Amino acid sequence: MALDSDKPLNSLGFAKDPADTRVVVAMSGGVDSSVVAAYLAEQGYDVVGVTLQLYDHGAALAKKGACCAGIDIHDARRVAEDVGFPHYVLDYENIFRDAVIDEFADSYLAGATPVPCIRCNERVKFKDLLQTARDLDADCMATGHYIQRKTGLNGAELHCAADSNRDQSYFLFSTTAEQLEYLRFPLGHLPSKDATRELAAKYGLQVADKPDSQDICFVPDGNYASVIEKLRPGAADPGEIVHADGRVLGTHEGVIHYTIGQRRGLGIGGLADPLYVVRLDVDAKQVIVGPKEMLSTRKVPLREINWLGDEPLMSRPEWTVAVKVRSTRPVREAILRPISETEAEVELLTPEEGVSPGQACVFYEQDGTRVLGGGWIWRGY
Known part of the structure; x- marks a missing residue:
C-alpha cells in the first residue's frame, strides 16, 4: 500500500491512520506486553497478539514465574479476548530447545555462565517471531521490553529505558539494525513500572497485579544445576576443589554447581581468608578457588x-x-x-x-x- 506523504506520522512512525497500521504484539502473558497490546488497541491500531509456546506448558503450569508457559498463554489469550483483538499461539518448542536450551546446557557444562534470555531474543523472538509478523503483513512488531527506540540521522537507534531500574538494554544488545527498524518498544519512555501497572488498571487487565518473573523462564526456581542434570544426564560428576596454589581443599559434586565469583556454598570452611571461585576446569573436573583479587x-x-x-x-x-x-x-x-x-x-x-x-x-x-x-x-x- 502506498503511503500518503501528506499524512502526519502516527505514534509508531507510519504516515497512515492507526487503523491501517497492523502491529503484531509479542505477548508473554505478563503485565508489560499486555499493556502494550491494550495501549495500541486503544489508539486504534490493527493489533494482532502472538504468544510463543516455548516448552511443554502442561509441565510448566505448576511453575510460578515461568513465562510462555501454560498459565501465561491463558493470561495472554484472556487479555486479547477482553480488549478485543485476535490472538495466536505458536508452537516454538523445537526451535527454542535447539536455539536456546541446548546451548545453555552445553555452555554451562563448559564452565561458562550463559545468558539464555539474550539468545532467546536474538534467535527466536527477533528472528522467527519477527518473520512471522512480516508474514502476517504487519507494519511492525511491538514488545513489552523496557528500552527506547529513537530515530537518528542514520536510522533507528537503541537507547536505554527512561527508568534505569527497569532498563533491559543489556539483554537486547544483539538486536540488529535491520530488526530495529521493524521493532517498537512502547514502554521504554515510562518513568517507572508503577506507571505500567497504572495503565494495566486503567484498561481493566486481569494481569495488572501479576508478579514479574524473576528467573530464566525454563529455570523458574533458579536451580540451574537440576535443569542441566535433566538435559545432560551424568553431567554432575564429582571432583576436587583446588586452591590456585595447587592445594586440594575438598571435593565437590559437579562443576555445574559453581559459577565464577561464587563465595558461599563452597564447603571449605575453616580457612583464615575468604575464597572465591576464580576458574572452572571442566576437563579436569576441578573448581579452582583463590583470594578475591584473583577475580x-x-x-x-x-x-x-x-x-x-x-x-x-x-x-x-x-x-x-x-x-x-x-x-x-x-x-x-x-x-x-x-x-x-x-x-x-x-x-x-x-x-x-x-x-x-x-x-x-x-x-x-x-x-x-x-x-x-x-x-x-x-x-x-
Whole structure:
C-alpha cells in the first residue's frame, strides 16, 4: 500500500491512520506486553497478539514465574479476548530447545555462565517471531521490553529505558539494525513500572497485579544445576576443589554447581581468608578457588559482536565507550579495540571482578544513553 506523504506520522512512525497500521504484539502473558497490546488497541491500531509456546506448558503450569508457559498463554489469550483483538499461539518448542536450551546446557557444562534470555531474543523472538509478523503483513512488531527506540540521522537507534531500574538494554544488545527498524518498544519512555501497572488498571487487565518473573523462564526456581542434570544426564560428576596454589581443599559434586565469583556454598570452611571461585576446569573436573583479587579483570576478549554505531566498527583502531559486563553491574569506562567485524578486546579502565565467559559485554555511548552494541565474553586471560 502506498503511503500518503501528506499524512502526519502516527505514534509508531507510519504516515497512515492507526487503523491501517497492523502491529503484531509479542505477548508473554505478563503485565508489560499486555499493556502494550491494550495501549495500541486503544489508539486504534490493527493489533494482532502472538504468544510463543516455548516448552511443554502442561509441565510448566505448576511453575510460578515461568513465562510462555501454560498459565501465561491463558493470561495472554484472556487479555486479547477482553480488549478485543485476535490472538495466536505458536508452537516454538523445537526451535527454542535447539536455539536456546541446548546451548545453555552445553555452555554451562563448559564452565561458562550463559545468558539464555539474550539468545532467546536474538534467535527466536527477533528472528522467527519477527518473520512471522512480516508474514502476517504487519507494519511492525511491538514488545513489552523496557528500552527506547529513537530515530537518528542514520536510522533507528537503541537507547536505554527512561527508568534505569527497569532498563533491559543489556539483554537486547544483539538486536540488529535491520530488526530495529521493524521493532517498537512502547514502554521504554515510562518513568517507572508503577506507571505500567497504572495503565494495566486503567484498561481493566486481569494481569495488572501479576508478579514479574524473576528467573530464566525454563529455570523458574533458579536451580540451574537440576535443569542441566535433566538435559545432560551424568553431567554432575564429582571432583576436587583446588586452591590456585595447587592445594586440594575438598571435593565437590559437579562443576555445574559453581559459577565464577561464587563465595558461599563452597564447603571449605575453616580457612583464615575468604575464597572465591576464580576458574572452572571442566576437563579436569576441578573448581579452582583463590583470594578475591584473583577475580580482578582488566582485559575482556569478545566475539560475535553486534555493532550499532553510525560508523563501521573497523573504521577506528579504538573506541572510548562505557560497558557493562553483567546485567546487574553499573557501566564502566573502557577502550574497545576491534580485531575484526565480529571480534574485539575491551580494556576496562577500572578492573572488574567476576568477569565470566558466557556473559555479554554491552557497549554504550560514554556520556549518553545510546546502545552501541556488544559481544560475548568467551575466555579469560
